[in-house]
Amino acid sequence: MSANRVGEGRPExxxxxxxxELLRWYWTLEELTGLARRAGVPARGGxxxxxxxxxxxxxxxxxxxxAPAARRGGRQLKAPVDGASVIPEGQRxxxxxxxxxxREIGPGFHFDAFMREYVAQGAGRTxxxxxxxxxxxxxxxxxPQEVGAQFEFNRFLRDWHxxxxxxxxGEALAAWREHRxxxxx
Numbered sequence: 372m373s374a375n376r377v378g379e380g381r382p383e384x385x386x387x388x389x390x391x392e393l394l395r396w397y398w399t400l401e402e403l404t405g406l407a408r409r410a411g412v413p414a415r416g417g418x419x420x421x422x423x424x425x426x427x428x429x430x431x432x433x434x435x436x437x438a439p440a441a442r443r444g445g446r447q448l449k450a451p452v453d454g455a456s457v458i459p460e461g462q463r464x465x466x467x468x469x470x471x472x473x474r475e476i477g478p479g480f481h482f483d484a485f486m487r488e489y490v491a492q493g494a495g496r497t498x499x500x501x502x503x504x505x506x507x508x509x510x511x512x513x514x515p516q517e518v519g520a521q522f523e524f525n526r527f528l529r530d531w532h533x534x535x536x537x538x539x540x541g542e543a544l545a546a547w548r549e550h551r552x553x554x555x556x
Contacts, residue, residue, distance in 0.1 A: 379554065380552075381396050381551075381552050381553075381554075382396070384398060384402045384403070384405065384406040385406070385409070386406070386409055386410045386429065388429055389429055389430060390425070390426030390427060390428075390429040390430035390432075391426075391430070392429075393422070393425055393426050393429055394422070394426055394555070395554040395555055395556065396551075396554055396555065397523065397550075397551035397555070398422070400418050400421070403418065403421050403422060403425060404421070406425060407421060407424070407425055410425065410428050410429070411428075412424050412425055412428045412434055413434075413436075413437045415437050416437045416438055417521060418521055419521055420435070420437065420438060423435060424437065445459060445460050445461025445462070446459045446460075446461075447459070447461075447462060447463060447465060447467075448462060448465070448467050448468065449467060450467050450470070452467060452468075452471050452498060453471075453498065454475070454497060454498050454499030454502065455497055455498075455499065456471075456497065456498045457495060457496070457497055458490060458493040458494055458495065458496050458497070458498065458501065459494060460494040461494075462490055462491075462493070462494070463490070464482045464486070464487055464490050468490065468498075469482070471498060472486075472501070472502070472505070475498075475502050476502060476505055476506075480505065483512055484512075484516060485504070485505075485508040485511070485512055486501070486504070486505060486508075489501055489504050515529075524547065527546075527547055527550060528543055528547070531543050531546050531547070
């Protein structure tokens with residue numbers, strides 16, 4: 372990556388950028404989507420894939436095809452459900468499931484990564500087994516979890532608060548704005 376230049380400001384997201392320059396800066400999904408539309412690049416998909424397509428297009432390289440849209444098909448559980456209800460293929464973390472888990476587990480329930488993955492991969496298992504999975508994963512869920520690369524803002528805030536335990540939300544947001552205004556690397 373290019374060296375940071377003193378006083379360098381973040382450029383506007385225009386089709387005149389190079390792919391390398393695009394990759395040097397933090398962009399919101401809204402900015403990337405707008406740039407994709409102006410550059411004639413498919414704008415769907417996640418932020419990382421969109422950034423990759425834009426960088427290729429800006430550099431005159433072949434643009435990778437966007438990933439096919441996720442299939443939303445499949446039967447979903449409908450109320451009423453109980454512990455014997457079987458999770459169907461393609462089940463989403465729905466309000467029906469949330470209400471069941473709140474009833475069975477209590478107000479501390481939330482769809483964390485462990486439960487989202489269990490529901491997504493749990494076809495053929497029962498909701499009673501999902502409740503047991505919730506209880507079995509609470510110790511691991513209490514440990515700090517890796518924040519995915521696509522959640523750069525969340526990673527930044529976690530790291531910032533780790534270094535500034537008494538910092539306020541306003542200070543953290545100001546630090547974020549300063550961080551994203553600088554080039555990466």
